[in-house]
Amino acid sequence: METLVEFFTFEYPNIKYVVFGTILLSISSAVVGCFTFIKKKSLVGDVVSHAVLPGICISFLASGSKDPFLLIIGAFISGWISIVVMDAIIRNTKIKEDAATGLALSVFFGVGILLMTYIQHSGNASQSGLDTFLFGKAAALVGVDLLAFSIIAVIVLIVVFLFYKEFKLVSFDPQFAKVIGLPIRRLEIVLTSITVLAVVTGIQAVGVVLMAAMLITPAAAARFWTNRLSRMLVIASFFGAFAGISGAFISYSTPSMPTGPWMVMILSIIALFSFFFAPGKGIVVNQWRRFKIQRQLLEENLLKAFFKIGEGNNDYFKEIEANDLRLARAFSSGQLNKGLRKLNANGYVERVGSAWRLSKEGHDKGKRITRLHRLWELYLTKYLRIAPDHVHEDADTIEHVITPELESRLEQLLDYPTADPHQSTIPSRH
Amino acid sequence: MIQQVENPALEIHDLTVSYDKKPVLWGVDLTIPKGALCGIIGPNGAGKSTLIKSIMDLIPLNSGYVKLFDQELDDVRKKISYVPQRESVDWDFPASVLDVVLMGRYAQLGLFKRPRKADRDAALSALEMVGMDKYAKRQIAQLSGGQQQRVFLARALTQNADIYFLDEPFAGVDAATEKAIIQILKNLSSEGKTIVVVHHDLQSVETYFNWVILLNLRLVASGPTSDVFTPQLLEETYGGKLTLLSEVGELVKKGGFHAREKQ
Numbered sequence: 037m038e039t040l041v042e043f044f045t046f047e048y049p050n051i052k053y054v055v056f057g058t059i060l061l062s063i064s065s066a067v068v069g070c071f072t073f074i075k076k077k078s079l080v081g082d083v084v085s086h087a088v089l090p091g092i093c094i095s096f097l098a099s100g101s102k103d104p105f106l107l108i109i110g111a112f113i114s115g116w117i118s119i120v121v122m123d124a125i126i127r128n129t130k131i132k133e134d135a136a137t138g139l140a141l142s143v144f145f146g147v148g149i150l151l152m153t154y155i156q157h158s159g160n161a162s163q164s165g166l167d168t169f170l171f172g173k174a175a176a177l178v179g180v181d182l183l184a185f186s187i188i189a190v191i192v193l194i195v196v197f198l199f200y201k202e203f204k205l206v207s208f209d210p211q212f213a214k215v216i217g218l219p220i221r222r223l224e225i226v227l228t229s230i231t232v233l234a235v236v237t238g239i240q241a242v243g244v245v246l247m248a249a250m251l252i253t254p255a256a257a258a259r260f261w262t263n264r265l266s267r268m269l270v271i272a273s274f275f276g277a278f279a280g281i282s283g284a285f286i287s288y289s290t291p292s293m294p295t296g297p298w299m300v301m302i303l304s305i306i307a308l309f310s311f312f313f314a315p316g317k318g319i320v321v322n323q324w325r326r327f328k329i330q331r332q333l334l335e336e337n338l339l340k341a342f343f344k345i346g347e348g349n350n351d352y353f354k355e356i357e358a359n360d361l362r363l364a365r366a367f368s369s370g371q372l373n374k375g376l377r378k379l380n381a382n383g384y385v386e387r388v389g390s391a392w393r394l395s396k397e398g399h400d401k402g403k404r405i406t407r408l409h410r411l412w413e414l415y416l417t418k419y420l421r422i423a424p425d426h427v428h429e430d431a432d433t434i435e436h437v438i439t440p441e442l443e444s445r446l447e448q449l450l451d452y453p454t455a456d457p458h459q460s461t462i463p464s465r466h
Numbered sequence: 467m468i469q470q471v472e473n474p475a476l477e478i479h480d481l482t483v484s485y486d487k488k489p490v491l492w493g494v495d496l497t498i499p500k501g502a503l504c505g506i507i508g509p510n511g512a513g514k515s516t517l518i519k520s521i522m523d524l525i526p527l528n529s530g531y532v533k534l535f536d537q538e539l540d541d542v543r544k545k546i547s548y549v550p551q552r553e554s555v556d557w558d559f560p561a562s563v564l565d566v567v568l569m570g571r572y573a574q575l576g577l578f579k580r581p582r583k584a585d586r587d588a589a590l591s592a593l594e595m596v597g598m599d600k601y602a603k604r605q606i607a608q609l610s611g612g613q614q615q616r617v618f619l620a621r622a623l624t625q626n627a628d629i630y631f632l633d634e635p636f637a638g639v640d641a642a643t644e645k646a647i648i649q650i651l652k653n654l655s656s657e658g659k660t661i662v663v664v665h666h667d668l669q670s671v672e673t674y675f676n677w678v679i680l681l682n683l684r685l686v687a688s689g690p691t692s693d694v695f696t697p698q699l700l701e702e703t704y705g706g707k708l709t710l711l712s713e714v715g716e717l718v719k720k721g722g723f724h725a726r727e728k729q
């Protein structure tokens with residue numbers, strides 16, 4: 037707790053910088069990553085993040101300094117070259133996109149590692165720290181580095197803000213964009229450039245290997261929560277920022293813990309959580325909804341069975357043995373047990389010794405379901421000309437979904453009928 | 467039977483197009499009058515989409531040129547509307563129906579500017595025209611094929627163009643949608659707009675179009691429906707005589723030379 041307070045009150049200015057930096061980097065990669073993701077170019081992020089390494093090394097070798105701006109320029113150029121090479125391979129050879137991606141990635145990364153090894157063995161005094169690019173080191177985000185990377189992150193965000201509408205159209209329907217006269221080549225160049233820039237800066241925090249995750253994971257997670265691009269950008273930024281803060285905090289409270297990997301770890305947890313629990317798309321949420329529908333169907337079918345047996349007995353409130361409900365419909369004993377218990381708990385049936393009896397409310401509900409079932413059967417035979425012996429199954433599902441409004445319209449359409457196609461009485465509404 | 471007209475809405479001159487060095491359109495030369503409701507008819511792989519795309523400058527030409535209202539495409543973009551094949555985009559894209567329709571206004575808006583109220587109004591009234599106004603907020607993945615096609619048409623309508631190009635707008639749509647779309651196209655045509663539609667179904671050609679282009683790798687015919695839509699010309703378009711042309715196309719590709727030298 038104490039650490040938490042210490043951390044968030046920014047007692048040490050260094051923390052402030054690190055947190056600020058990681059948040060900015062995370063947000064800019066998350067925002068750019070959304071476009072990479074919806075354009076289905078997720079692998080490009082991977083290629084670029086590996087391909088910046090040779091650029092960083094060459095830039096260092098050429099200048100002999102670790103000036104962040106020079107390194108960024110080198111990274112930017114080699115990142116761009118990797119994309120151009122990849123596109124050229126796809127366009128001019130028979131090599132498919134996935135293979136071209138793998139090819140570009142491994143060749144560039146290989147050269148990068150080679151150069152890195154050379155630099156490390158050359159005994160250059162100022163080389164120490166260059167390998168932060170390989171594995172990332174958010175805690176090193178101070179001074180001029182922080183300034184450089186923050187400026188770039190802000191530029192990336194401003195560009196997305198300015199070109200939001202164009203990027204959206206180019207991502208969705210590039211042909212239409214071209215026909216209406218958008219400069220799509222230039223827009224693509226801008227989009228690619230900010231992707232490379234976001235990668236170059238993000239690498240500072242999480243390193244080459246995990247950078248692709250920083251780019252794509254927030255977008256993939258955000259997609260589960262919304263169907264709108266604008267909201268997706270906001271949610272992804274939020275996820276990115278949250279991961280940034282958490283990563284910084286974890287490594288602050290436990291100094292042996294690295295910031296970058298924890299950021300990616302937290303993003304992965306968010307993505308997994310979204311995958312399971314996001315409304316509408318999450319697996320657990322869908323399962324839960326299905327489960328609730330199943331339970332509703334069971335309960336309504338049981339009440340219908342009670343009602344039908346009562347109809348035959350001319351007494352709806354006579355006790356009925358659980359097993360006798362099976363005469364009306366094939367329930368498994370598990371279903372009977374579970375369903376009756378639930379109905380009892382909800383006050384629709386009550387227990388009388390070993391048997392069960394409908395309550396007033398249970399009777400009304402069973403009556404309504406039966407009524408809807410028969411109305412729908414009648415509708416099917418009358419309006420869709422389906423044979424009476426074929427309508428039962430359809431009605432069995434529809435009876436559970438008809439709303440009171442539809443019920444009224446159905447009644448009106450059928451001219452307030454009293455008998456279904458099998459000549460059973462359609463119970464009145466009241 | 468290729469009928470040329472004076473003062474055309476669309477002029478295609480000696481157009482040859484290749485994919486991957488394999489020519490798929492050979493020396494197409496035609497004109498379409500203003501206000502025509504024109505169907506492009508031909509078998510699968512005849513190059514119908516390719517023709518539209520080359521008019522829209524979406525693929526490079528080997529030879530020839532295209533003029534719209536006697537001008538270069540770049541000078542008349544604002545008067546042109548293009549409805550691509552429905553399958554050409556990913557409908558899982560995170561956008562609502564209204565978002566997509568608003569895209570038709572982007573050209574008018576220009577760079578940097580956000581859609582304004584007036585653009586929303588235009589988008590909503592286009593949606594109303596195609597009977598989709600109730601779906602404005604719907605995510606596009608939740609639409610049926612016919613509804614997606616209506617959305618694409620609505621996007622085109624917001625452009626207030628003078629000439630419309632539609633690629634297979636009736637493919638995989640329900641009968642009601644087909645009827646609604648053709649009615650809208652006929653209305654546009656009666657307002658003097660020129661409409662060019664890639665079409666598949668021979669049954670409806672005569673009732674839908676007043677101008678027909680028959681295409682199969684080359685131009686078979688272009689002219690008023692009554693002159694062009696004849697059994698003889700259809701036989702020529704759909705008959706087997708053209709296998710020779712596509713075989714030569716393969717040879718050209720293998721040989722690695724261009725069907726025509728670039729001019």
Ligand SMILES: Nc1ncnc2c1ncn2[C@@H]1O[C@H](COP(=O)(O)OP(=O)(O)O)[C@@H](O)[C@H]1O
Pocket residue numbers: 485486490508509510511512513514515516517
């Ligand atoms: N992007 C492409 N690359 C290579 N070949 C293509 C491409 N698009 C179309 N083709 C080929 O060009 C020919 C014409 O295609 P298309 O214009 O789509 O025909 P249609 O629209 O009449 O069915 C076909 O043989 C098709 O295989």
Ligand SMILES: [Mg+2]
Pocket residue numbers: 514515516551634
């Ligand atoms: Mg086609």
